Amino acid sequence: MSIPEGATARVLASEIRSGARSARTVLEEHLVAIDAREGEINAFNLVLVNEARAAADAVDIRVAAGEDPGPLAGVPVALKDNMCTRGVPTTCSSRILEGWRPPYDATVVERLVAAGAVVVGKTNLDEFAMGSSTENSAFGVTRNPLDPTKVPGGSSGGSAAAVAAGFTPLALGSDTGGSIRQPAALCGVVGVKPTYGAVSRYGLVAFASSLDQIGPFSRTVADSALMLEVIGGHDRRDSTSIPEPAPDLSSVLDHGVEGLRVGIIEELSGDGLEGIADDVQARLHEAVAALEAAGATVASTSVPSTVYGLSAYYVVAPAEASSNLARYDGVRFGLRVDALNAGDMNTATRTAGFGDEVKRRIMLGTYALSAGYYDAYYGKSQKVRTLILEDFARAYEEFDLLLSPTAPTTAFPIGEKTADPMTMYLNDVCTIPSNLAGHPSMSVPFGVGEDGMPIGVQVLAPAFGEPTMFRAAKVLEAAAPDGHPAVGGTMVGSPTGVRHE
Amino acid sequence: MSDDATTEIVPGWETVIGLEVHAELATATKLFSDAPNRFGGEPNTNVDPVSLGLPGSLPVLNEQAVELAIRVGLSLHCRVQRSVFARKNYFYPDMPKDFQISQYDLPINEEGWMELADGRRVGIERAHLEEDTGKSTHVGGGGRIHEAGHSLVDYNRAGVPLIEIVGAPDLRCAEDARAYVSELRSILVAIGASDGKMEEGSMRVDCNVSVRPVGDAELGTRCEIKNINSLRSLGRAIVYESRRQVDLITAGERVEQQTRHWNEDEGRTHKLRSKEEAYDYRYFPEPDLVPVDPSEEWIESVRAALPVLPRERRHRLAEAAGVDTATASLTVERGMDDLAVDAIGAGADPTRVLVHVENNLADGAGALTAASFAALVAMEVGGDLTATQAKTVLATLVAGGGDPAAVAADLGFEAMDDAALESVVDDLIAAHPEDWAAFTSGDDKERKKKSGFFVGKVMKATSGQADGRAVNEILARRAGA
Incomplete structure (x- = not known):
């Protein structure tokens, strides 16, 4: 059984709320889809069949009783396995958390359930969300549903793959340097990183606290808007949560881009950045044309300090991670490898429990915070963040939105970049600046590349700019081409893949 | 503060002392979560995901703790300012997150002073907020960590709000140090910030000690002494440590910067770790919390609600009684300064009033009122009662109140004609x-x-x-x- 074309979250919720279809039926269709391909894709660390059936039945009982279970009534959702679920294992795809069952739900989980959503499972990720391919998981690689020899991107590769494979219409991911947007691009789905503080992080297992943000995956822009409306808004349990209700996105989705000013970030597009593939560049140009056709004015603009984003990120994120991941010491939860004293037990536990990439980042971060190095690394990186914020602020005086590719290339073959961390890190070059600035951005599928794999266009907005960002995303979604891109582009010169000084 | 020769623990040598006092703040809940802040209780019952440092949990600052910290700052004449929490990173099993949320380069209170009972002032460098750790119990091996069969951890105390008050190195002898801690405790109790119970660990003292030849301007190398659990231990530790350091120097050796542990039973300090072995705490701003920036209005409303502090009470009584503040301090410590000032105001002889407080009211003033106290002293001074009779009448007034003349008559203390x-x-x-x-x-x-x-x-x-x-x-x- 395949998922019908029209089975978006909005359609499903509306059918279930009206009683036209049962939540249980919808769930069973999705479980069949999972059953058919999960063995190959490995999107999930855990599928909660019984719990999901009970939740779906509960939704149906409420509908039958004349109640409204909420805007996501009966909609199957998948959660990245770094979000706490009460009594349900939460692993971060790490051996070190094996067997741990949180005694509480993350705020986003509470809100999804309160809106009627049915949690179907916990999805695979790069261990502790550190990676760009979902190959750094202790529980196996997740494969790209569109070509199982390719990676789905990461770190939220399981959630992206789940949506792309039709396992669920909605999934949650977390994005620290691009971990929602890059896999969304590589899997051909919509992925949103909201403004920092727009979605509560309570119950999200921290990687880099000042950068982490939860956001939706979906097949349509409208579905992401719906999910964001449900999970967003103030939460007193997260001190960095913005004390405002979630913005109304649904009512502005179709307002178009007439009169909007859109800037292409020179430093992050093919004309300015080595490593952006020709087909990716070509799709970006087509996206520009689509926005212009819809009435926006588009021009190139410089956000110069974004070129330092990657370097700053690989100081700040590991520094915070080195501290956030200290608590995995074998004392209170998860793995414990016994030894003669507490210090040796810590070491043995962490040596056995963490994978190589996590260890690499803990070491990087510990070094960056060490006495005598703090100013040169952490201090300087914070200055870069300030510069990036200032540059964005200048750009947003002229433009309502900015545009760039989401990822430099389409999905790459499994195993291709695992030997060279730097090459892997470069995957996030376009997505990292938004995290450093705390700004929202999203990836919208916009056609495919030479290899037939999806390409995403990234729409960036200033803080709280989600409504405008979603309007542009909706226009791009409507204009997205089906076939291969016209490589060579139609504007701003010819892409050469060479960085222009 | 004083270079009086009588403060020398070893003749010819000056001891320089600076104290770091940790006091648990008397809040209802913990510094960053809704778990109760309560002493005692079954192990690991006053806990929640935040105070256990469970993955995904986040700290949310307790406003009451900030208010109490502001009270402390204002009482110690500090500048109350915008402050930033920082993570102090080190591994220890009783610290749930393996980092402590503290304040580092921007503490909430900075640069104040405190006046001792005798009127001398001691500098306060800072008074910042931080969270407490849990408690480890080492089972087997006589309770020593290195010999224990296993260890148990109780996280009830983890996350309890602490104010760490860092005093300037202005103290010169054990008596000064004890007077400093006593005064600080009186202030903390007076403003309701802490119960100040050293025996329950709600007030803990780390003591920095160095020595230098009398007359030298340059400070010696200091050692920090931990595990001081009483005022008596504080004095003993200072004397022991001063002598140890002087002995080292006079033997031609150097004092090494160390953290040392006070052993009450042995009456000596032991090396815990040297400067080289000191932790690199890798402080950085806590990204899960926003800066605390108390408004002027808030600070002023806290100031307006402060009670009269021991210092002002000493000065008030000293003025009323015509004595110095040191003489007035015992009455203030016993909380009977209002009674004494009022009795003196009603005409009682100040000396007799203070003598009665010191000698006859150690267990409290009970039902004694200022008016009856004054009347009693007048009878005594006027010869209607002997000193012995006055003491007996006073005890009756404390126990049950009443008019001293009537009480004296009941007791048959009628003055003979x-x-x-x-x-x-x-x-x-x-x-x-x-x-x-x-x-x-x-x-x-x-x-x-x-x-x-x-x-x-x-x-x-x-x-x-x-x-x-x-x-x-x-x-x-x-x-x-």
Whole structure:
């Protein structure tokens, strides 16, 4: 059984709320889809069949009783396995958390359930969300549903793959340097990183606290808007949560881009950045044309300090991670490898429990915070963040939105970049600046590349700019081409893949 | 603060002391979560995901803890300012997150001072907020960590709000250090910031000690002493550590910067770790919290609600009683300064008031009112009551209140009229002619001796109701007649 074309979250919720279809039926269709391909894709660390059936039945009982279970009534959702679920294992795809069952739900989980959503499972990720391919998981690689020899991107590769494979219409991911947007691009789905503080992080297992943000995956822009409306808004349990209700996105989705000013970030597009593939560049140009056709004015603009984003990120994120991941010491939860004293037990536990990439980042971060190095690394990186914020602020005086590719290339073959961390890190070059600035951005599928794999266009907005960002995303979604891109582009010169000084 | 030679623990050497006091703040809940802040209880019952540092949990600052910290800052004459929490990273099993949320380069309170009972001022460098750790119990091996079979951790205390008050190195002897801690405790208790119980660990003192030859301007290398659990230990540790350091230097060795542990049973300090072994805490701003920036209005409303502090109370009583602040301090410590000031205001003799507080009211003033206290002292000074009777009446007033004249009458302490007393004295003179002769004809010494004899006899005959001075006056009159 395949998922019908029209089975978006909005359609499903509306059918279930009206009683036209049962939540249980919808769930069973999705479980069949999972059953058919999960063995190959490995999107999930855990599928909660019984719990999901009970939740779906509960939704149906409420509908039958004349109640409204909420805007996501009966909609199957998948959660990245770094979000706490009460009594349900939460692993971060790490051996070190094996067997741990949180005694509480993350705020986003509470809100999804309160809106009627049915949690179907916990999805695979790069261990502790550190990676760009979902190959750094202790529980196996997740494969790209569109070509199982390719990676789905990461770190939220399981959630992206789940949506792309039709396992669920909605999934949650977390994005620290691009971990929602890059896999969304590589899997051909919509992925949103909201403004920092727009979605509560309570119950999200921290990687880099000042950068982490939860956001939706979906097949349509409208579905992401719906999910964001449900999970967003103030939460007193997260001190960095913005004390405002979630913005109304649904009512502005179709307002178009007439009169909007859109800037292409020179430093992050093919004309300015080595490593952006020709087909990716070509799709970006087509996206520009689509926005212009819809009435926006588009021009190139410089956000110069974004070129330092990657370097700053690989100081700040590991520094915070080195501290956030200290608590995995074998004392209170998860793995414990016994030894003669507490210090040796810590070491043995962490040596056995963490994978190589996590260890690499803990070491990087510990070094960056060490006495005598703090100013040169952490201090300087914070200055870069300030510069990036200032540059964005200048750009947003002229433009309502900015545009760039989401990822430099389409999905790459499994195993291709695992030997060279730097090459892997470069995957996030376009997505990292938004995290450093705390700004929202999203990836919208916009056609495919030479290899037939999806390409995403990234729409960036200033803080709280989600409504405008979603309007542009909706226009791009409507204009997205089906076939291969016209490589060579139609504007701003010819892409050469060479960085222009 | 003082270079008085009497403060020297080792002659010719000056000890320089700076104290870091941690006090648990008396909030209802923990610094960053809703778990109760409560002493005792079954292990690991006052906990929640945040105070256990569970993955995904986030800290949310307790506003009451900030208010109490502001009270502390204002009471210590600090600048209360915008502050930033920082993570202090080190691994320890009783610290749930393996980092402590503290304040580093931007503490909430900075640059204040505190006045000791004798009027001297000690600098306060900072008073910042941080969270407490849990408690480890080492099972087997006599409770020592290195020999223990296993360890148990109780996280009830983890996340309890602490204020760490860092004093300037202005203290010079054990007595100063004890006076500093006593005064600080009085302030913390007075403003409701902490219960100040050292024995329950809600107030803990780390002590930095260095020595230098008297007259030297340069500070010596300091050692930090931990595990001081009482004022007595504090004094002993300072004396021990001063001597140890002087001994090292006079033996031609160097004092190494160390963290040392006070062993109360052995009466000595032990090395915990050297400077080289010190942790690199890798402080950085806590990204899960926003800066705390108390508004002027908030600070002023906290200031307005502060009670009168021990220092001002000492000054007020000292002025009312015409004594110095050191003399007034015991009455303030006992919380009887209002009573004393009011009694003095009602005309009571200040010296008698302070003497009664010091000697006869150690267990509290009970039902004693300022008016009855003043009336009692007036009766005593006027000769209506002897000192002994006054003490007895006072105890009755403390126990049940009442009018001192009525209480004295009930106790049969009615002052004898002069005629009755003269008659008793005359009877005794007649009964003891040899003693009377010795009194009238003896030298001063003999006269004094015999006056004591007759006063004693009179007291016995009158069951202590007679006033000794009055008896002496009668004896003098009879001898001169």
